[in-house]
Amino acid sequence: MESNSTLTHPQGIAFQLRFMDYNSTVVNPTNLIYDSNATNINTTALLIPLTTISDGNFTKETAGALYTISRFNYDRNVTQPRNPFETSFKELNIECLNAADCLMQANLSAAYEPKGERAMDFNVTYAYGRIVPRDVRVFGNVGFTANAWYEVFNAPILAGAGLAPSRTPQWFINARHNDNNDGDGNITRIQNNSNATVTTVNMGSAEVNGIETYTFGAIAPTYSGKAHINADPWLWFGTNALDYSDPSNANLDCRTHPCFNINVVPNIGTAGSSTNTQTLGSDKANKATSGTGVTYDYTPATR
Known part of the structure; x- marks a missing residue:
C-alpha cells in the first residue's frame, strides 16, 4: 500500500511525503486510517495533508529542517475489541508534487529533479x-x-x-x-x-x-x-x-x-x-x- 502527504514550500512549491511499502499482518489492511488533528482520512484516498513548511525551517539557502508528527490509527469498533496487530513502515520518500516546479540545472542540463528518501524499517504494534x-x-x-x-x-x-x-x-x-x-x-x-x-x-x-x-x-x-x-x-x-x-x-x-x-x-x-x-x-x-x-x-x- 502506498500513501502520501502534501507539503508546501514557503515560496509556494508543493512537495510530497510518501510512505512506501506499507505492509501489515492485518487480514483486512484497509481498516487502517490516518489520524491528524482529529481528522480521519482513509489511506485509500492516498493524499494525507500534513503541514506547511515555514521559512524558519530553512536555515540555509539550500538546506532546511522539518519536524512534524504523523499519527496512524485503525478504524475501531467501540463494542468489539480486537487482538493486537503489527504494521511495518519501510521507506520515506520526499519529492516535488509537480516535478516541473522543482527542476534544477547541473552539468549544463536543467532536467534535474531533487528527491529525498530514507529507509524507515520499523514496526508499530497496535493494541485495542x-x-x-x-x-x-x-x-x-x-x-x-x-x-x-x-x-x-x-x-x-x-x-x-x-x-x-x-x-x-x-x-x-x-x-x-x-x-x-x-x-x-x-x-x-x-x-x-x-x-x-x-x-x-x-x-x-x-x-x-x-x-x-x-x-x-x-x-x-x-x-x-x-x-x-x-x-x-x-x-x-x-x-x-x-x-x-x-x-x-x-x-x-x-x-x-x-x-x-x-x-x-x-x-x-x-x-x-x-x-x-x-x-x-x-x-x-x-x-x-x-x-x-x-x-x-x-x-x-x-x-
Missing part, C-alpha cells in the same frame, strides 16, 4: 485500549479519590514489557500508558441525581502505572451523582456503547462516553457493606479502608 472507571461509595463526610484504569485487550506483553491483568478477563492494565501520547480521560461534568444539577469541572491527574486518579473534596451525605469523563475516542469501549461523543450539558448519555457513579452515605464504621449488580464481565467488588476508617467500595461502573 480503553479507560475503565469504577463506581465509588463513600461512607462519611470526607474527601475521597476515585480511579480509572487504562487497559489494553489481550496484550499481556506490550513493547517488550509485561502487563498486570485487570479484573476483567483478557484485559491488562497498561502501565506504559502516557496521557500525552496515548490519550487522556478527565471528568468534565458531574450530575447530581437528586436535582439533575450539572456541574462543569476539569478533574484528572497525570496517570501513574496506568491509573488515573480523581480527587474530590468532602460531600455531605446523602448524595448520589454521576461523573462523566471526556476521553480520547480511541479509549472508549462498552458492550452496549454508541459512537463516542464528549460529555456536555446537552449530552449526559453514558452510552457515548465513560461514566461512573458516586454515592455518599452516613459513616457506618469500618465494617461497611457492599452489594453489587454486575453489569459488565464478572468483576467482584473491591473494598478498601482509608486511614480515617471510612470505607470505599469500588464496583464496576455502568458503561
